[in-house]
Amino acid sequence: MPSIAARLIPIWLRQYQLSALPTDVIAGLVVGVLVIPQSLGYAVLAGLPPVYGLYAAIVPVIVYAWIGSSNIQAVGPVAITAIMTASSLHPYAAEGAQQYVLMASLLSLTVGVLLWLAGQLKLGWIMQFISRGVSAGFISGAAVLIFVSQLKYLTAIPIAGNGLIGYLSSMQMYAQQLHPPTFIIGMTAFALLVANRYGSKWVWQSWLSSSYAKWAERLFPLILLGVAILLSISLHWTTNGVATIGSIPQGLPTFTLPYVPNFGEALNLLPSAGLMALIIFVSSSSVANNYARLRSESFDANRELTGLGLANMAGGFFQSFTVAGGFSRTAINADSGAKTPVASLMTVVVMIAALIAFGNALAPLPYALLGATIMASIIGLVDMTTFKSAWQRDRLDAASFMAAFMGVLIFGLNTGLVIGLMVSFASLIWQSSKPHVAIVGQLAGTGHFRNINRHNVVTFSNLLMLRIDESIFFGNSESVHRRVVQATQQYPKAHEIILIMSAVNHIDLTGQEMLISLNQELLVQNKHLNFSFIKGPVMDIIEHTQIITELSGHVYLSTMDAVDALKDTYSPII
Numbered sequence: 075m076p077s078i079a080a081r082l083i084p085i086w087l088r089q090y091q092l093s094a095l096p097t098d099v100i101a102g103l104v105v106g107v108l109v110i111p112q113s114l115g116y117a118v119l120a121g122l123p124p125v126y127g128l129y130a131a132i133v134p135v136i137v138y139a140w141i142g143s144s145n146i147q148a149v150g151p152v153a154i155t156a157i158m159t160a161s162s163l164h165p166y167a168a169e170g171a172q173q174y175v176l177m178a179s180l181l182s183l184t185v186g187v188l189l190w191l192a193g194q195l196k197l198g199w200i201m202q203f204i205s206r207g208v209s210a211g212f213i214s215g216a217a218v219l220i221f222v223s224q225l226k227y228l229t230a231i232p233i234a235g236n237g238l239i240g241y242l243s244s245m246q247m248y249a250q251q252l253h254p255p256t257f258i259i260g261m262t263a264f265a266l267l268v269a270n271r272y273g274s275k276w277v278w279q280s281w282l283s284s285s286y287a288k289w290a291e292r293l294f295p296l297i298l299l300g301v302a303i304l305l306s307i308s309l310h311w312t313t314n315g316v317a318t319i320g321s322i323p324q325g326l327p328t329f330t331l332p333y334v335p336n337f338g339e340a341l342n343l344l345p346s347a348g349l350m351a352l353i354i355f356v357s358s359s360s361v362a363n364n365y366a367r368l369r370s371e372s373f374d375a376n377r378e379l380t381g382l383g384l385a386n387m388a389g390g391f392f393q394s395f396t397v398a399g400g401f402s403r404t405a406i407n408a409d410s411g412a413k414t415p416v417a418s419l420m421t422v423v424v425m426i427a428a429l430i431a432f433g434n435a436l437a438p439l440p441y442a443l444l445g446a447t448i449m450a451s452i453i454g455l456v457d458m459t460t461f462k463s464a465w466q467r468d469r470l471d472a473a474s475f476m477a478a479f480m481g482v483l484i485f486g487l488n489t490g491l492v493i494g495l496m497v498s499f500a501s502l503i504w505q506s507s508k509p510h511v512a513i514v515g516q517l518a519g520t521g522h523f524r525n526i527n528r529h530n531v532v533t534f535s536n537l538l539m540l541r542i543d544e545s546i547f548f549g550n551s552e553s554v555h556r557r558v559v560q561a562t563q564q565y566p567k568a569h570e571i572i573l574i575m576s577a578v579n580h581i582d583l584t585g586q587e588m589l590i591s592l593n594q595e596l597l598v599q600n601k602h603l604n605f606s607f608i609k610g611p612v613m614d615i616i617e618h619t620q621i622i623t624e625l626s627g628h629v630y631l632s633t634m635d636a637v638d639a640l641k642d643t644y645s646p647i648i
Contacts, residue, residue: 102420
């Protein structure tokens with residue numbers, strides 16, 4: 075049995091090869107430098123002072139690098155957790171900056187505890203119950219809200235609200251407070267960032283090689299940040315009424331106890347924390363699992379839950395707000411050559427250097443640039459491709475997308491997600507309540523049986539064979555009963571009814587009662603009920619029930635055995 079020290083040292087560190095160190099160091103430095111403005115912006119998006127974006131990229135990142143399941147996932151402040159933090163703590167915004175900061179740390183701690191508990195309870199499987207439509211609709215709706223919410227930094231209009239209607243109403247109400255210099259700065263930065271992100275083919279690739287163009291695109295936001303600081307100083311933007319972030323406190327985040335709420339406050343915070351934990355797990359796991367698959371590495375969903383949970387718990391005591399795996403920063407980390415979590419630890423070194431040495435240098439940075447940075451980066455999260463694909467292939471998933479999307483825009487993040495989940499589960503129940511029950515016949519000369527409406531098959535005058543393509547439970551038992559009765563009326567000469575159970579994985583109590591009643595109804599009509607292909611686990615459930623003990627027909631190992639035993643004359647289906 076390994077010693078305690080050995081168990082505390084992660085496997086990746088025990089197996090670390092020094093040949094990976096140069097690429098890890100470079101990747102960590104690149105990610106650290108490039109996400110500084112992004113981290114500052116996400117803190118502002120969360121309603122916190124900008125420095126808390128750097129705080130959130132230190133202790134939680136160290137903890138996840140040590141414990142998390144992914145070798146290259148870059149954890150830190152992200153747009154979704156930032157906007158959900160602001161939405162969840164909106165009632166506390168008026169109670170003072172210090173109270174709000176402590177509540178943000180408490181929210182991080184609460185989310186962390188929920189994620190950690192889920193990991194200990196092995197609830198990693200839960201991510202498969204969030205449909206693609208719901209997750210894409212939620213993220214797309216959140217992206218639109220984030221985009222609109224940042225207009226307050228580009229216009230100086232005090233926009234506020236919980237949904238799109240609230241934001242637009244407040245914008246209209248206070249439109250006269252538009253500050254032209256701020257608007258010009260913000261819109262110019264936004265236009266440049268959008269051109270850089272989505273027009274790289276014309277902006278960079280027209281005169282640079284592909285490798286240089288890629289780095290030019292990545293470094294441009296950082297260059298723009300530097301130019302904005304220089305212009306702010308030389309043109310005295312602050313004295314002209316342009317809001318800047320001001321001096322950033324130098325020094326590392328300190329150990330701070332989160333706010334201890336009363337019972338009512340804790341209860342109010344719990345639903346928001348639960349939804350945040352769910353979204354963090356689903357989004358982070360999707361990123362980590364995708365890269366693990368591309369790199370032929372293993373992925374443990376329960377370990378991911380534990381890693382994310384402990385990262386947020388630790389952050390809650392070191393002035394952090396809720397963090398998650400980032401789509402863009404993980405992509406940069408991978409593209410820059412990261413091999414192990416050493417790259418994330420190097421990113422922490424960059425953040426520490428920024429806090430110790432560059433706090434005053436960032437003071438003239440206008441909030442308008444941070445807002446423009448978030449707006450430009452968030453556009454790509456509006457996932458209309460998934461909606462178009464769902465509309466073409468699965469209208470129910472498209473409905474789930476629209477429910478989550480519109481729910482978020484109208485009612486806010488938490489309610490919107492719940493609406494999307496409810497529509498998704500309702501769609502699942504609706505699909506299950508209408509099981510496919512096919513009348514089948516035999517493919518001539520074979521032991522295979524297929525749908526009579528799709529294949530040229532042989533049927534037998536005294537047999538009616540039906541394949542049930544769904545488990546039988548309380549939500550669909552009446553539909554199965556109705557379909558079987560309709561089929562017997564359609565083929566009145568068939569007095570041997572064979573239910574093919576190859577696709578039935580479970581029969582609940584309601585389903586069992588339906589089959590018992592069906593057997594009795596058929597017997598009154600001088601018809602016999604038979605089964606074929608009952609799976610072992612299903613037979614274990616029904617073997618000693620009236621379904622089998624009072625069955626008017628027989629149970630056959632295969633449909634071919636049933637046909638050989640029961641067939642009379644036959645006639646081909648034309």
